[in-house]
Amino acid sequence: MLLRGATLVTRWSAPAPLHTADVRITDGVIAEIGATLDPEVDETVVGLNGGLLAPGFVCGHTHLYSALARGMPAADPTPPDGFLEILEKVWWKLDRALDPRSVRASARIGALDALRCGTVGLIDHHASPNFVAGSLDTVAKALREVGCRGLLCYETSDRDGPAIREAGIAENVRFVQQCVAGHNQDGWTAGMMGAHASFTLDDATLDGLATMCQALDVGLHVHIAEGPDDRRETLARYGSGLLSRFEARGLLRPGTILAHGVELTDDEIERAAAAGCHFAHNPSSNLNNRVGFSPLWQRADAVMLGTDGIGADMYTEAKMAWFRGTEATGALSPGRVVALLDASADRLYGALGVRGGEIAPGCVADLQWLSYDSPTPLTADTLAGHLLFGMGAQFVRHVWVGGRWVLRDGAFAEIDEASERANGRSEAVALWGRR
Ligand SMILES: [Zn+2]
Structure with missing residues (x-):
């Protein structure tokens, strides 16, 4: 999978200068990062076109x-x-x-x-x-x-x-x-x-x-x-x-x-x-x-x-x-x-026993993409302030874990969320009744 065109937050507490790049995921691991990567044969290309790509x-x-x-x-x-x-x-x-x-x-x-x-x-x-x-x-x-x-x-x-x-x-x-x-x-x-x-x-x-x-x-x-x-x-x-x-x-x-x-x-x-x-x-x-x-x-x-x-x-x-x-x-x-x-x-x-918590070659592809379009300058130096005073879970649109696309444009890719929550409600009623 090739994720294209997002601004990378390489690590939350010590990010590299924020920049736009493409990220290639191979076998669940970040394989390559570059300003512009050419798609390979049969590779899924995801055009992010802005927003922030950050470690989960x-x-x-x-x-x-x-x-x-x-x-x-x-x-x-x-x-x-x-x-x-x-x-x-x-x-x-x-x-x-x-x-x-x-x-x-x-x-x-x-x-x-x-x-x-x-x-x-x-x-x-x-x-x-x-x-x-x-x-x-x-x-x-x-x-x-x-x-x-x-x-x-x-x-x-x-x-x-x-x-x-x-x-x-x-x-x-x-x-x-x-x-x-x-x-x-x-x-x-x-x-x-x-x-x-x-x-x-x-x-x-x-x-x-x-x-x-x-x-x-x-x-x-x-x-x-x-x-x-x-x-x-x-x-x-x-x-x-x-x-x-x-x-x-x-x-x-x-x-x-x-x-x-x-x-x-x-x-x-x-x-x-x-x-x-x-x-x-x-x-x-x-x-x-x-x-x-x-x-x-x-x-x-x-x-x-x-x-x-x-x-x-x-x-x-x-x-x-x-x-x-x-x-x-x-x-x-x-x-x-x-x-x-x-x-x-x-x-x-x-x-x-795996590398994670950052966006770098060799790290597992555990990533979140935020549709966060900052109205003020967003840099490595101001990132912490944005996290505390601007960002929030409402901006999280995509999530990958081990390269598996679990949340896709705000919906679970493999899970029927409504039936999960209905099952939760019936289990909760039974659980509360057993106390
Ligand atoms: Zn506790």
Whole structure:
């Protein structure tokens, strides 16, 4: 396929000077970039004639299982009082009600919504305590069918008892080994170990997770310090410090993803960063749960941007990061916010073992095309400002993932979107009723 005549954004945080060029895609990979490339025999030529061709986004932390939760009425008539009650009254009731059909439907709906926004990959944190074994295969299959990449894990926890805890660890191990063994080694999905949060993880569970992270040479994806409750409950239940529980077991290691970090201290952030951890900043979710402002993205480099399950529109999430961050600190640069997007892409493509997150020969062709016709000068220097104050998902018209044209002029090329959404509605009614 030959994409002709768009202005290239070669990388969001560090683009080459913006210029118009043609891009050749061969076998799902960007093969050639040039001012004017001649079509080859039997090559599909797509005349873009303007607009912006840019790398697709990656969401650094999400929960696809919550895709059918929007508009969900409260299961408990008494409103939740604080973050722990939000978990107990909303999310833990929902995840216990998930079955194979609703996990599949939520993954497909979540991925479709992501692709509509130019988001081509998701770093997902999955929980379905009454459907654990095989749940990651269900999510992976849904992502591949729809055309979205993923780095997956199961959210191990002691909150539903030892049998489900053991099933969670086993599901992570099985999926990671399966990816290594080649079943998912097609560049679409990869696995890592996963766990909920310190205050629902017994010491023996952390020991088990650490053993498997080391044996499989993968990181742990876990919530940490999502508000003050995590540290307080960890101290009360386990008599231990928060970060030090993970640190003592070698769970702070390259590849580990620490989500939120709202209440981490500067010293803790530095120790985790020095150990090679990644962080995921989720400003919309933090605002929604009223847990405070996360300082971590100002203190470390490897900070990704996530939605924590509130969709996968990274244009909106970048704006949230900017507005909340600039209110809290008064000292942000737009470029720092945009760097969070590239950190998410780098983490995902690193796990998948392919080059991505930029438009360059040898990178996978995970691209979005925006019908964005700027009324002011758009250059490499002004791009971050345009992303925060001008661009948005409404301009995303085409999306390719691995060279596969998934969104074509605003419509899904291979998916009957109306029937997907109708299926989502019927699954949502059944899911809400099971809580
Ligand atoms: Zn989360």
